[in-house]
Amino acid sequence: MFYHEKRDGFARTGKIEIDGRTVATPAMLEVEDIPDWDFGLAPTSLKFLNEELFEVLKPQNEEVEVLTSLHLLSPRQLVDVFERAGKKPVYAASSALPSNVSLLIYLGADLVDNVLAIAKAYNGVFLMGEIEVQVEKLQRLPCNCIHCQGKFVEEVDNLSKTVARHNTEMLRMEVEKCRRLILDEELRNYVESKVKLDPELTSALRFSDALRDHSTFPRFKKSRCNFSALESFNRFEVRYFFNRALECYQPFSDTVLLLPCTARKPYLISRTHRYLRSRVKINVNEIIISSPLVVPREFELLYPAVNYDTPVTGYWSDEEISFVSGWLKKFIEKGKFSKVIAHVAGGYRKVVERIEGEIQAEVVYTAEDDILSDKSIDRLKKEIEGYERVDLYRRIIDHMLSYQFGISFEGEVKGRYPELELHDKKRLARVDRIYGMLDIYEDIAVHLLEKKIYSVEIGDFDVKGTIFAGGVINADEKIRPNDLVVFCNSKIFGVGIAAMSGREMVESERGIAVKVKRKFLM
Numbered sequence: 001m002f003y004h005e006k007r008d009g010f011a012r013t014g015k016i017e018i019d020g021r022t023v024a025t026p027a028m029l030e031v032e033d034i035p036d037w038d039f040g041l042a043p044t045s046l047k048f049l050n051e052e053l054f055e056v057l058k059p060q061n062e063e064v065e066v067l068t069s070l071h072l073l074s075p076r077q078l079v080d081v082f083e084r085a086g087k088k089p090v091y092a093a094s095s096a097l098p099s100n101v102s103l104l105i106y107l108g109a110d111l112v113d114n115v116l117a118i119a120k121a122y123n124g125v126f127l128m129g130e131i132e133v134q135v136e137k138l139q140r141l142p143c144n145c146i147h148c149q150g151k152f153v154e155e156v157d158n159l160s161k162t163v164a165r166h167n168t169e170m171l172r173m174e175v176e177k178c179r180r181l182i183l184d185e186e187l188r189n190y191v192e193s194k195v196k197l198d199p200e201l202t203s204a205l206r207f208s209d210a211l212r213d214h215s216t217f218p219r220f221k222k223s224r225c226n227f228s229a230l231e232s233f234n235r236f237e238v239r240y241f242f243n244r245a246l247e248c249y250q251p252f253s254d255t256v257l258l259l260p261c262t263a264r265k266p267y268l269i270s271r272t273h274r275y276l277r278s279r280v281k282i283n284v285n286e287i288i289i290s291s292p293l294v295v296p297r298e299f300e301l302l303y304p305a306v307n308y309d310t311p312v313t314g315y316w317s318d319e320e321i322s323f324v325s326g327w328l329k330k331f332i333e334k335g336k337f338s339k340v341i342a343h344v345a346g347g348y349r350k351v352v353e354r355i356e357g358e359i360q361a362e363v364v365y366t367a368e369d370d371i372l373s374d375k376s377i378d379r380l381k382k383e384i385e386g387y388e389r390v391d392l393y394r395r396i397i398d399h400m401l402s403y404q405f406g407i408s409f410e411g412e413v414k415g416r417y418p419e420l421e422l423h424d425k426k427r428l429a430r431v432d433r434i435y436g437m438l439d440i441y442e443d444i445a446v447h448l449l450e451k452k453i454y455s456v457e458i459g460d461f462d463v464k465g466t467i468f469a470g471g472v473i474n475a476d477e478k479i480r481p482n483d484l485v486v487f488c489n490s491k492i493f494g495v496g497i498a499a500m501s502g503r504e505m506v507e508s509e510r511g512i513a514v515k516v517k518r519k520f521l522m
């Protein structure tokens with residue numbers, strides 16, 4: 001039986017009972033600990049050669065989905081088998097090495113084993129992390145683990161067995177690393193770097209981004225989004241952010257000011273943006289250009305805009321310019337702006353120039369090379385001053401409510417940026433900077449429950465810190481892991497963080513569905 005704990009996309013942590021032992025997943029099983037599960041009579045690759053025959057010969061297990069020898073599959077096939085793996089815990093048998101195991105776990109493997117690590121040893125391969133070294137080329141074992149102890153190769157009694165044990169430890173460490181990374185919501189950053197070691201793994205990640213159903217991916221995360229690779233542009237959180245922000249964006253002025261991003265987030269607390277605002281009264285729409293993000297000011301406290309990092313060199317690749325300018329164009333078109341004031345230089349300016357001829361609005365460049373020089377600022381002032389004062393913080397909260405829940409709510413915005421709060425007579429909502437979302441209190445919780453938005457209906461039991469999937473009667477299908485949700489039964493209601501998707505809450509019998517933040521009596 002599998003017990004779900006935490007999800008991060010396709011990957012998850014949990015516990016599984018194997019022959020009376022409880023194993024924390026994702027886990028590596030050692031050959032001698034593998035229970036008598038059915039491995040079928042053909043590897044998973046047969047499925048792509050003769051599907052009918054594979055249906056007859058494939059493994060048949062009640063409690064676990066066994067996929068075998070996945071390293072033999074093409075990248076596209078690999079992604080395909082995980083997409084169709086179903087709801088049982090997934091055991092990727094005879095498939096894992098330190099080089100590919102993070103991707104297997106990212107794609108949804110709960111269990112792997114050390115079969116390939118051992119096979120490598122008996123083929124004379126010593127694993128140094130993901131790097132494979134022929135043991136015959138070594139004088140000493142370059143490792144001080146309990147098995148190697150830095151011994152001279154010729155002094156080792158049973159070399160293959162020793163290397164097999166060492167290789168197993170290398171793999172175990174990698175699996176443990178992934179478990180940790182899921183808990184920290186960092187697995188994607190890690191996988192993007194790991195797949196670079198092998199173009200086949202990179203292809204698999206790209207197919208996964210392009211082809212799979214991403215309904216179990218969170219919209220909000222506590223980890224920083226590292227945009228270090230081309231694959232970063234295609235992350236679920238980037239695509240979601242663009243589509244959702246575009247949908248929710250409600251500009252108010254006929255003019256839009258384009259500004260460059262800053263290393264410090266949120267942008268408004270950076271020295272550059274603060275200095276500009278101290279010199280120029282900005283009461284028009286603003287859009288911040290970054291790579292790969294394009295962020296209307298109203299969305300800067302939302303994930304991933306609030307917590308990302310990107311390599312800054314001043315050099316923009318053609319791919320970056322066309323990706324970023326494409327989204328910038330969509331936001332400008334949505335705003336139906338008649339004037340675009342581009343207070344940008346260098347690569348940022350190239351982004352604007354790329355679309356200048358394609359948009360209706362007049363484009364004015366106000367910056368010299370230094371956007372903070374007196375001359376640049378004077379030109380900006382001339383273009384932008386004289387607009388009526390706008391309550392920016394109110395607009396930020398409104399856009400966050402719309403983005404996160406699709407609602408609007410009356411109230412007064414208080415607090416020192418970015419720690420904004422929405423109040424009526426009491427606190428209604430506050431900015432949660434860790435997750436880049438809003439946290440909500442009683443009145444908005446009631447509103448969401450009435451509208452059945454992000455709501456979870458649970459049985460009439462006493463609610464403590466955790467709501468288990470077995471206690472969930474119904475849940476909004478829109479719910480993703482890490483979403484702020486509202487729950488209720490006939491006695492109480494409250495606010496919590498989803499640990500799985502809404503569909504999983506309804507379908508699963510076991511595991512953590514919601515972590516409770518606060519509760520109220522009906």
Ligand SMILES: [Zn+2]
Nearest residue numbers: 143145148166
């Ligand atoms: Zn060792």
